[in-house]
Amino acid sequence: MSDSINQPDSQHYKNNNDQPAVQSANSPLTHEQIREFVAPDNCLDGKTILVTGAGDGIGRVAALTYARYGATVLLLGRTSSKLEYVYDEIESFGGKQPAMLPMNLEGATYAEMQQLEGLIDKEIGQLDGILHNAGILGQLTPLEMYDVDAFSQVMKINFTATFMLTQALLPLLKDAKNGSIVFTSSSVGTHPRAFWGAYALSKQAVEGMSDIFTQETHNITNLRFNCINPGGTRTNMRAHAYPGENPMSLKTPEDIMAGYVCLMSDASIGVRGQVVALQPKD
Numbered sequence: 473m474s475d476s477i478n479q480p481d482s483q484h485y486k487n488n489n490d491q492p493a494v495q496s497a498n499s500p501l502t503h504e505q506i507r508e509f510v511a512p513d514n515c516l517d518g519k520t521i522l523v524t525g526a527g528d529g530i531g532r533v534a535a536l537t538y539a540r541y542g543a544t545v546l547l548l549g550r551t552s553s554k555l556e557y558v559y560d561e562i563e564s565f566g567g568k569q570p571a572m573l574p575m576n577l578e579g580a581t582y583a584e585m586q587q588l589e590g591l592i593d594k595e596i597g598q599l600d601g602i603l604h605n606a607g608i609l610g611q612l613t614p615l616e617m618y619d620v621d622a623f624s625q626v627m628k629i630n631f632t633a634t635f636m637l638t639q640a641l642l643p644l645l646k647d648a649k650n651g652s653i654v655f656t657s658s659s660v661g662t663h664p665r666a667f668w669g670a671y672a673l674s675k676q677a678v679e680g681m682s683d684i685f686t687q688e689t690h691n692i693t694n695l696r697f698n699c700i701n702p703g704g705t706r707t708n709m710r711a712h713a714y715p716g717e718n719p720m721s722l723k724t725p726e727d728i729m730a731g732y733v734c735l736m737s738d739a740s741i742g743v744r745g746q747v748v749a750l751q752p753k754d
């Protein structure tokens with residue numbers, strides 16, 4: 473039996489080269505430069521970017537921001553009415569016509585995600601980036617007491633569906649000139665913390681997935697994989713996690729958009745395998 477592993481078929485990636493593998497994690501920009509990126513007008517012109525969880529919180533603001541910088545935004549989320557509202561907001565400021573992709577990541581099948589890939593290919597013809605932003609908090613409780621069904625739900629939405637969607641959309645992303653995949657982590661994804669259970673584990677898995685994708689593809693494609701850790705941000709999820717906190721003490725999603733735009737724009741070409749904390753403690 474062969475002990476070789478299946479390698480991605482380099483013929484199917486753009487910018488295939490014969491360079492030996494180099495350090496896969498690489499960043500021509502410092503994390504501070506990413507956080508403080510001053511985005512040129514229209515820096516996302518010509519790009520099509522899919523945002524998951526685009527109806528609320530950070531995802532909603534990221535979708536609006538990408539549209540303001542010239543992208544065609546594909547709005548994926550589970551609540552159609554929220555997506556419609558974001559759609560209308562984009563139209564109201566004259567952004568490129570977005571598309572709504574209602575999908576509940578909890579129950580979504582791989583076949584549905586492949587259908588989505590076919591639909592984007594047919595209707596739009598390109599995909600340059602995904603912001604994997606959708607997520608749920610789950611329970612804040614000791615692992616010993618964690619409800620196993622709730623555990624599976626968190627892992628499916630925050631991690632497994634993220635993997636499935638990435639894999640299903642790879643054929644389009646590999647055809648992009650400079651594709652960018654941005655995953656969303658959290659401080660407890662980088663450093664696991666007691667009582668954060670499935671949420672912390674799902675975010676650790678997301679960081680690991682970004683690292684593995686980077687290692688497997690960095691020398692055969694321009695496609696780049698990175699994680700963002702937004703840090704404490706004024707959203708519904710944060711309010712559920714910290715009910716006693718004054719929300720006004722937190723940054724808003726709008727305050728942290730520079731990093732989100734940077735990692736999607738061509739300014740971050742060559743930034744690979746990073747976990748960029750947008751609000752580092754020090």
Ligand SMILES: NC(=O)c1ccc[n+]([C@@H]2O[C@H](COP(=O)([O-])OP(=O)(O)OC[C@H]3O[C@@H](n4cnc5c(N)ncnc54)[C@H](OP(=O)(O)O)[C@@H]3O)[C@@H](O)[C@H]2O)c1
Pocket residue numbers: 524525526527528529530531548549550551554575576577578579604605606607608629656657658659701702703704705706707708709710
């Ligand atoms: N806010 C923070 O302080 C903070 C800190 C660290 C990391 N993060 C991460 O940042 C990301 C965004 O968080 P947020 O604070 O903006 O949370 P949020 O306000 O709760 O928004 C989460 C979004 O994900 C969508 N979503 C949830 N379950 C879904 C499902 N099954 N299928 C499709 N979409 C689903 C929600 O859709 P509906 O609106 O339809 O429910 C919503 O649009 C998450 O990955 C979170 O873990 C946030």
